[in-house]
Amino acid sequence: MGPRIIIFGGSFNPPHADHALLIQALLNWMHESDEVWVVPVVAHAFNKQLLPYEHRAAMCEAMCKSIRRDDSMIGKQAEIVRREETYMVDTLEALRKERPGVELVLAIGGDVLCDTLKWHRWDDITKLATILPFVRKGETVPEGFEPLDVGSRGFSSTEIREQLAKGDLTHIIGEGAKLSSAVFDYIEEHGLYG
Numbered sequence: 001m002g003p004r005i006i007i008f009g010g011s012f013n014p015p016h017a018d019h020a021l022l023i024q025a026l027l028n029w030m031h032e033s034d035e036v037w038v039v040p041v042v043a044h045a046f047n048k049q050l051l052p053y054e055h056r057a058a059m060c061e062a063m064c065k066s067i068r069r070d071d072s073m074i075g076k077q078a079e080i081v082r083r084e085e086t087y088m089v090d091t092l093e094a095l096r097k098e099r100p101g102v103e104l105v106l107a108i109g110g111d112v113l114c115d116t117l118k119w120h121r122w123d124d125i126t127k128l129a130t131i132l133p134f135v136r137k138g139e140t141v142p143e144g145f146e147p148l149d150v151g152s153r154g155f156s157s158t159e160i161r162e163q164l165a166k167g168d169l170t171h172i173i174g175e176g177a178k179l180s181s182a183v184f185d186y187i188e189e190h191g192l193y194g
Contacts, residue, residue: 002101002103003102006105007037007129010039012056014051015059015060018155029148062182066180089125092104105129106131107134107148108133133146136152165194
């Protein structure tokens with residue numbers, strides 16, 4: 001079996017402990033020659049308001065460093081952008097040209113897999129990449145898929161942003177933390193989320 005690039009895309013606004021759990025599950029699932037790429041979107045496909053890409057990418061890098069188990073390509077940031085609105089299919093097509101011999105694997109949540117009609121060119125995505133669904137708390141996947149169970153705690157970036165805006169740090173840091181200390185420090189240093 002040849003090398004694979006396992007792509008985990010998302011808004012990461014901010015990246016939290018459940019994202020880190022999934023990355024750890026991917027690291028445990030992958031082969032030695034595989035890479036895990038964390039890919040923050042530049043602009044949200046459904047027009048959700050996001051922090052600038054640079055902040056979200058830096059927070060992802062901070063999160064990845066806290067879970068990296070060696071100096072390999074684990075947690076590599078992939079930024080393949082040719083225009084402001086880049087869809088996942090564009091990223092996959094660009095990767096296919098750059099790394100033609102590598103199998104692409106797209107890790108996506110069970111909730112997303114149940115709603116693929118909203119994805120731009122979903123049929124092309126399934127031709128470019130193997131779909132690896134993962135399930136978070138309370139999620140299921142359509143029949144025919146073998147999901148990766150990440151044992152998530154049901155954290156939500158939306159709730160975390162709301163807590164930060166109120167100055168409520170309950171479970172944001174410390175025991176049962178929703179954010180890694182590196183991500184929280186970045187947020188504090190740059191005055192993000194209120």
